[in-house]
Amino acid sequence: MSEDQRQETPKIQVDDDWKRQAQAEKERLAAEQGAGGAGGAGEMPEPTFAALVSRMAMEVSLYLGDVRIEGTPDTVNPEMAKFNIDLLQVLEEKTKGNLTNEEKKLLDTVLYELRMRYVQRVSG
Numbered sequence: 001m002s003e004d005q006r007q008e009t010p011k012i013q014v015d016d017d018w019k020r021q022a023q024a025e026k027e028r029l030a031a032e033q034g035a036g037g038a039g040g041a042g043e044m045p046e047p048t049f050a051a052l053v054s055r056m057a058m059e060v061s062l063y064l065g066d067v068r069i070e071g072t073p074d075t076v077n078p079e080m081a082k083f084n085i086d087l088l089q090v091l092e093e094k095t096k097g098n099l100t101n102e103e104k105k106l107l108d109t110v111l112y113e114l115r116m117r118y119v120q121r122v123s124g
Contacts, residue, residue: 025048025050025051025054026054049099049103049106050103050106052091053088053091053106053107053110054110056084056087056088056091057088057110057114059080059084060081060084060085060114060117060118062075063075063076063077063078063080063081063084064076064078064081064117064118064121065121066117078118078121078122081114081118081121082118085111085114085115085118088107088110088111088114089111091107092107092108092111095107
């Protein structure tokens with residue numbers, strides 16, 4: 001038996017890092033609104049790369065059925081989930097070399113996790 005055959009098959013570990021980052025962004029925006037900062041009465045918060053990625057990830061979650069909004073029709077639509085994942089991939093390709101390390105890590109993590117959840121959803 002060769003050494004390569006003895007090595008374990010790598011295991012996929014899906015972390016919830018992007019969810020924590022999205023929640024932190026949401027809390028930051030809420031704090032700004034409460035402190036009279038951007039996003040106060042009539043003002044929108046400053047758009048950020050993290051907010052864009054989080055918003056797109058939330059849409060994928062809606063289309064995969066992971067998030068449901070009470071009082072609205074069912075939004076499960078795997079084709080639209082894949083479309084939004086593909087849009088994030090286009091964003092990744094078009095911003096290559098122009099992101100901070102934190103932004104790149106966020107996008108990489110979100111794409112990986114959404115792809116894994118999509119595969120889980122459509123395969124069973």
